[in-house]
Amino acid sequence: MAKDVNRRLADLKSRRRGNSTVVMDSAYATASNRSEKFETRSTKQWAKYALGIMQEVDPTYTRNSVAEGERVKSQISNRVDRDIKFEYQGSVPLNVHIRGVSDIDILVLLGQYLTIDTQGVRANTAAYSDWVGPSGIDQLAALRNELEVALKAAYPAADVDITKDKAIALSGGSLARSVDVVPSHWHDSATYQVSQNKRDREVKIYQKNTHNTFLNRPFLHIDKINEKETYTRGGAKKIIRMLKNLKADSDNPTAILINSYEIAGLVYHFESSSMSVPVYNELALVAVAKQQLTRLIDSKLWAMGLNTPDGIRKIIDSEAKFNSIKLLRDEVSELGKNLAIELTSRYWMDDLETLKALRESYIAE
Known part of the structure; x- marks a missing residue:
């Protein structure tokens, strides 16, 4: 993760707001100039970034x-x-x-x-x-x-x-x-x-x-992910967006060969109970994403046998894609470390301390 957090926040804002020169209505221009809610929930930069990469794009x-x-x-x-x-x-x-x-x-x-x-x-x-x-x-x-x-x-x-x-x-x-x-x-x-x-x-x-x-089966895919979203009280789509944003912000996005459809498919197979967290504890989803990706990596045969939610095909159908899960997990892990250090004001933390800090985190709604 070579990009510092300020660069990441700037790229995130640009990505979320778009850089189109075509203004379709006045609401578009208004949305471009205002701060989003995630930017006001914390004064800490990594927390802002982590919250931002989980949120839906402005409905405008x-x-x-x-x-x-x-x-x-x-x-x-x-x-x-x-x-x-x-x-x-x-x-x-x-x-x-x-x-x-x-x-x-x-x-x-x-x-x-x-x-x-x-x-x-x-x-x-x-x-x-x-x-x-x-x-x-x-x-x-x-x-x-x-x-x-x-x-x-x-x-x-x-x-x-x-x-x-x-x-x-x-x-x-x-x-x-x-x-x-x-x-x-x-x-x-x-x-x-x-x-x-x-x-x-x-x-x-x-x-x-x-x-x-x-x-x-595009409508079955949508329906299955929406079902997962309901079971997880909104956690599933937050993690899907998180992983997609982390791929976009990685040093080499093209090396992560898992596409948007496959990322959604992997999250569909994450444990639902772990993704169901209250809004004030949203940062815990970073820990959840790391643990669930690690679960896939540690159970390779099972992971490579998982089907897309619509049942069309295997999600991970090559060694290169399996290795991409590791690259994506590395991105999540690095985010978690930076976030936990910022939250605790410590200089260094091991993996267990990082997970504990994220699980116990609190961010005002």
């Missing part, structure tokens, strides 16, 4: 990210001549994003086409009819082409990157946020056919490079 910025997504959706609706539907996925709707100008992911779904699990209870009923027309893959390829043309026309001054496999990436120009547009269609799983609950509905996302699709 989140609303502006969604507003930019709505603007892109409107442009697509006006320019693409086919029946389509929209859904959001990713960190913004889950509220674990760490940037004031966070990217937003939009699923663009075929409106008249879906696939089903043929073993589902509704598969051979009047709920579904046989499709007569172009294949789903061909429709998605056509939709991808239409979206590329439409978005280039709608945003001539922006960077419209059409080279990516799964998404068309928009940034710059009149856009205050980066937006990923993802062609896809619904897939009604056997579970969804019974529950009719959106969390169980799957999507198939088009891959341009291979002219194929892959299965995704």
Whole structure:
């Protein structure tokens, strides 16, 4: 951890508030100038930083990210001549994003086409009819082409990157946020056919490079993390944001190969009881994060067998990613040491003393 705490706080504020030159409304400008609550809860710099990396981004910025997504959706609706539907996925709707100008992911779904699990209870009923027309893959390829043309026309001054496999990436120009547009269609799983609950509905996302699709469960992922959040009284998302911020502030973020989705997946498997702490004891979550990451490291076989919350795949699927857990744990450990020393006004503390100081910490609400 080469960056000192003042540099970290400055980077955190910049990240949370964003550096966009586009002001979407007066509330945006107001939020940029005021102090956030975490900055007033302590006079100690490491405590401010630790509190700040756990908190949600100001709702003003989140609303502006969604507003930019709505603007892109409107442009697509006006320019693409086919029946389509929209859904959001990713960190913004889950509220674990760490940037004031966070990217937003939009699923663009075929409106008249879906696939089903043929073993589902509704598969051979009047709920579904046989499709007569172009294949789903061909429709998605056509939709991808239409979206590329439409978005280039709608945003001539922006960077419209059409080279990516799964998404068309928009940034710059009149856009205050980066937006990923993802062609896809619904897939009604056997579970969804019974529950009719959106969390169980799957999507198939088009891959341009291979002219194929892959299965995704974005709403189940969101629902599972939200359940964990409820069980932990808000602790789960605070730790997810903490780990994402620590990765961003590390000396070499690209060496930590675990992405946002995987960080959320790991925290999902943390012990719920340990993450449930009162607000005045929030700094204890730094100790919790270290202990739970250590638990993963000490139980490698178990850790590498853990599935993502949506059950799609293994979270840690390589040695490099497993080693990334160690790098992330090192970041948490160093934060904990600096924080405990600051809280106790001591010059040095061992690991057990550090954990004790964090567990017993108190910060006014």
